[in-house]
Amino acid sequence: MTLRRIQISQPSMGEEEWHAVREPLTSGWLTQGPKVAAFEKVFADRHDVAHAMAVTSCTTALHLALDAMGIGPGDEVIVPSFTWVATANAVLYCGGTPVLCDVDPTTYNIDIASMKSKVTENTKAVIAVHLFGLCADMDGIRAALPASVKVIEDAACAAGASYKGRPAGGLGDAACFSFHPRKSITTGEGGMLTTDDAALAERANMLRNHGASISEEQRHQGPQPYLLAAFDELGFNYRMTDVQAAIGLVQLAKLDRFIEERDRRARYYREALADIDWLRHPQPPNSGSHAWQAYVMYVDPKRAPLARNEIMGKLHALGVATRPGTHSVHMLGYYRKRFGHQIDDLPGARDCEQNTMAIPLHNRMDDDDYKYVVDCLKRLDSGNA
Ligand SMILES: *Cc1c(COP(=O)(O)O)cnc(C)c1O
Numbered sequence: 001m002t003l004r005r006i007q008i009s010q011p012s013m014g015e016e017e018w019h020a021v022r023e024p025l026t027s028g029w030l031t032q033g034p035k036v037a038a039f040e041k042v043f044a045d046r047h048d049v050a051h052a053m054a055v056t057s058c059t060t061a062l063h064l065a066l067d068a069m070g071i072g073p074g075d076e077v078i079v080p081s082f083t084w085v086a087t088a089n090a091v092l093y094c095g096g097t098p099v100l101c102d103v104d105p106t107t108y109n110i111d112i113a114s115m116k117s118k119v120t121e122n123t124k125a126v127i128a129v130h131l132f133g134l135c136a137d138m139d140g141i142r143a144a145l146p147a148s149v150k151v152i153e154d155a156a157c158a159a160g161a162s163y164k165g166r167p168a169g170g171l172g173d174a175a176c177f178s179f180h181p182r183k184s185i186t187t188g189e190g191g192m193l194t195t196d197d198a199a200l201a202e203r204a205n206m207l208r209n210h211g212a213s214i215s216e217e218q219r220h221q222g223p224q225p226y227l228l229a230a231f232d233e234l235g236f237n238y239r240m241t242d243v244q245a246a247i248g249l250v251q252l253a254k255l256d257r258f259i260e261e262r263d264r265r266a267r268y269y270r271e272a273l274a275d276i277d278w279l280r281h282p283q284p285p286n287s288g289s290h291a292w293q294a295y296v297m298y299v300d301p302k303r304a305p306l307a308r309n310e311i312m313g314k315l316h317a318l319g320v321a322t323r324p325g326t327h328s329v330h331m332l333g334y335y336r337k338r339f340g341h342q343i344d345d346l347p348g349a350r351d352c353e354q355n356t357m358a359i360p361l362h363n364r365m366d367d368d369d370y371k372y373v374v375d376c377l378k379r380l381d382s383g384n385a
Contacts, residue, residue: 001379004372008321009294011181012258012363016250024242032209033217035242039249040192043177046160046252047169049194051201054240054248055208058156058178061191062090064238065152065174066125068203071096075124080110081330081349083129087154088329096124100330100341102348105298107283108325108356109136111348116144125150130158130168132282132325132358133184133291138163138171152176157293159185160255164287169194174204179244184258184293184363185251187244203233211235258363262292265361265370269295272374276381278303295361296325298352305383308355314385315359318376325356 024035036054044052055061071077073095079088081100091098102114108131115126128136128151135158141151151172155161158168159177169175174197177183179190195201209215212229219227240248270281280298284290299308306314312322328349330341343350359373379385 001372001375003319004369005319006321006360006365006369006373007362008323008358008360009182009362010364011186012254013186013247017247020246020250021243024246029242031216031241032239032245033242035245035249036240037217039240039245039252042249042252043192044194046255047167047175047194049167049170049175050196051194051198052169053193053201053204053208054245055191055193055238056240057086057180057189058154058176058191059086059090060208060236060238061176061178061193062087062127062152062154063093064193064204064207064236065176065195065200066090066094066096068200068207069125069150069173071124074122076120076122077124078115078118078126079329080115080127080129080131081328081346082108082326082352083131083154083329084156084326085329085332086156087127087129088335091127097122098329099123100335100346100349102346103131103352105348105352105355106280107134107136108132108296108352109134110141112137112140112144114346114348115141119145119149123149125152125173127152127154128172129154129156130161130291132296133157133161133293134283134285135161135163135168135171135288142172150174156180156191157183158291159183160259160289161291162288163285166288168291170196173197174200179248179251182293184262184291185248185255187240187248187251190240190244190248207233207235208238209235210237259289259291261363262361263290265365266290266292266295268370269359269361269374273377276377278305278381279377292361294325294358296356296358299355299357301355305380308357311380312357314380315376318379318385320373320376321360323358325352325358328353
């Protein structure tokens with residue numbers, strides 16, 4: 001077996017992205033402008049949602065969504081613990097309290113019974129994370145909550161995913177996407193806030209641009225040069241640049257092809273590795289489509305020949321990059337110190353942090369790369385690595 005180097009993730013960029021940035025760079029319109037507007041329009045259409053607002057990241061999209069909903073001190077927002085830290089941090093940025101609940105280790109998504117047990121009279125919202133591209137059970141979540149509680153999708157990993165035939169992005173009161181290079185389409189950094197709620201969209205739109213009542217573009221094109229915007233709210237600068245949006249438009253046109261290929265590769269892993277009984281494969285969606293932001297396996301600690309970290313070390317030595325699925329927020333130092341969480345408080349999330357292992361799955365790998373990953377895991381299984 002000749003040694004290969006396979007990265008955990010690699011963005012897929014080509015000549016088209018290179019050409020696409022020419023126009024904003026030469027036109028002089030660099031910040032949020034016509035390219036952002038076009039990107040938003042195509043993104044909203046693809047995800048079947050009325051409003052889409054491009055921002056600097058999924059983190060700032062989450063902050064904007066919560067802020068536009070009026071979340072503040074005294075308000076509780078329920079967040080599944082097994083997620084990227086940003087999901088919970090966004091609640092703290094608003095002065096609200098993130099209340100962490102457990103996840104289901106078979107889907108890696110929110111455990112509805114645990115979520116329900118955390119609801120109090122102060123609960124204002126739940127952030128349903130579509131982790132690694134699998135949509136959370138949105139109908140089950142909605143049905144378990146009082147009608148006044150808002151549901152926000154953390155769709156950072158779920159561009160192009162669907163749930164019961166409906167795309168992510170319009171499944172709750174608002175949704176937040178990421179275009180970080182670890183996600184399936186990227187603009188370097190970047191995010192998108194989507195909603196069907198016109199009033200929420202209007203507030204978020206104003207808040208992303210310093211709280212200004214009119215946009216720079218409107219001012220630029222308007223006939224009244226003396227006009228200044230009104231600033232009646234405390235806003236932020238979370239605008240995406242037109243350079244990023246030009247790249248985003250090209251990437252978005254490739255999204256369905258990227259997902260189709262990832263889905264095919266995921267099926268290959270599932271079949272080729274079926275005989276390894278200590279590796280559990282990620283759950284395919286009951287009805288809908290997985291976006292496969294990552295292929296995250298669960299290493300059964302009772303059956304595996306080695307501890308997960310040793311397995312990851314051996315794969316690294318063979319040139320195959322792996323990562324833990326993600327961390328559990330209740331186990332992170334800042335959250336433990338501030339909220340007194342104990343590691344065993346949320347056993348599902350604890351086990352997911354300790355036992356998950358993402359293996360390479362992205363659009364820059366070829367047939368031989370996938371076969372190599374499979375061969376390495378089989379060698380480990382037979383004790384030859
Ligand atoms: C990547 C990610 C984020 C953060 O996205 P950024 O665009 O980097 O801010 C938030 N939540 C989840 C679940 C993620 O995977």
